Amino acid sequence: MTRALILPILLVLCGALAATGPALRGDTGTAVAYVLVFLVLAGVCSPLIFPRSVGSAEARRRGAADGRPVVYWRPGCAYCMRLRLRLGRRARRLHWVNIWRDPAGAAAVRAVNDGNETVPTVFVADRPHTNPDPRWVREQL
Template identity: 85%
Template sequence: DGRPVVYWRPGCTYCLRLRLRLGRDASRLHWVDIWRDPAGAAVVRAANGGNETVPTVVVTDGPHTNPDPAWVREQLPPPT
């Protein structure tokens, strides 16, 4: 649907930091728990040399591992 996808897992402090720093904008992303979604875990491994490093954010130009929250906010489509 055009939204950036954030691959995350429970207990990940970097994932929590991203979600908290994004605040309300976090709801404008699609969040995929790699522990519940094997296909999501495969995407993360493919993007990170076989490692399940999260958060991995996928936007139109490809995956970005543990990006700065300000950068992620810039990738959001305009609110409707």
């Protein structure tokens, strides 16, 4: 989990550093704006914005049972964030697997992407789709 929090922590620290200059000059409005922007970026990059991850085996079992897609993702991935944000509340209907927390999930992604951990990789009916369009994923729900 600590690996997933490195980017959000760095963003918070950068925001504090960026806000220090304006705060010392007495420009509190700019300092607050810097802090807020970096906090929002840290929140978007954190694993907290994604639905709770399950293991690869459990996600595949659930996906086979209810027909919902399984999404393999990792924190800090811009394409994963794009998919998550474009899906909105519908994202909770998918089964999410964090490949940094699940070695079997990382292996499944490497198996279908020529040895690369390219995410998001979405499995629909056991067929992999690497970095699919969010509209297409919505249609699969």
